[in-house]
Amino acid sequence: MVKLPSIILASKSPRRQELLRLMDIDFRVVLKDVDESYPAHLSPEEIAVYIASKKAEAFDEELGDDIVLTADTIVCIDELILGKPESPEHAVEMLTLLSGRVHRVVTGVCLLNKHHYNKFFDVSEVFFRKLTEHEIRSYVEQYQPLDKAGSYGIQERIGLIGLEKINGSYTNIVGLPTEKLYQQLLKLA
Template sequence: MTSPNRTPVHVILASQSPRRRELLSQIGIVHDVRPADIDESVWPGEEPVAHAERLACTKAHTLALQHPDAVVIGSDTIVVIDGAILGKPADASEAVAMLERLSGREHTVVTAVAVAHEGRTLSGVEAVTVRFRPLTRQQITQYVATGEPMDKAGAYGIQGFGATLVERIHGDYFAVMGLPLGRLVGLIRELGYEYAFGPVCAS
């Protein structure tokens, strides 16, 4: 990633998610990780899409204030079913309950991404429809026992064992993983920077 004068840009990912870090590395964006410590509570009456976008923007903006030289990327992913937001499960029993609710049904994965630099914050949202195949209680408990669901919205990860739970998706696969890469690159360009195909080291 380079500035208009072709100099490398310092990029910070305001997230501790290993999936997001892997995705940025996959497309050659060299970055540092600085998780944003913010309140992720849902505001009263806040709609799911607005909630995800607010958190992504807050993460990016918070770190941009601390690192004014950097381009900061923030992102937030939630799972929505029956109008309710499913975050990360608090324990194994909650993970089981979430997966039972998703079994054999469609839900929406909403991922918001924001890019902040020099007082500007740009953001966008991808909403992806995901359908689970019908799951038995034994399949659910076996999956939860792997530990994979415990740090993921909706209690599953499509890039891991959770791939076997999914019947089909309609939308951006990378948004389900936690970072819509096409949307991100568009925001970077809108901010005035250029995505370079291949790794560019920050100065």
């Protein structure tokens, strides 16, 4: 097994933490408040990488030999970016919009190591069947969609009952493209 440098995960996402644990990667979580605004002219891929990079920049001046791992996931349908919902009703609106349609999940990742930024992204297409209003409202009431881009977790009930197919990485939809991440970490080992 390749020995990777110490990793600082700058994310409170329990899903990202679980993915790293499943990859047998040692890490510690360190959080910083970062403004997640972005220029309006950016594409979804550029937005995800831009925000992940901003999160990493908060660590640039105090970095030792650790690797800082930051990520940002967005959901987009047509040209509309769906971030985290502002309320349960907003979550219902988002899920209704996604119902019966295909959307894209984009995760931008930044690995900061010794003032060098390694940035990349992954894109997955998600096909949802037509969901009933009861299925959507039940999900919003029983789960915590307010901390998830697009108002859902693919690994939760809504994904288990509504997913028709995906094109691309499943773990990218969860919040971290583990396949690409591992390859990039090997380059830093």
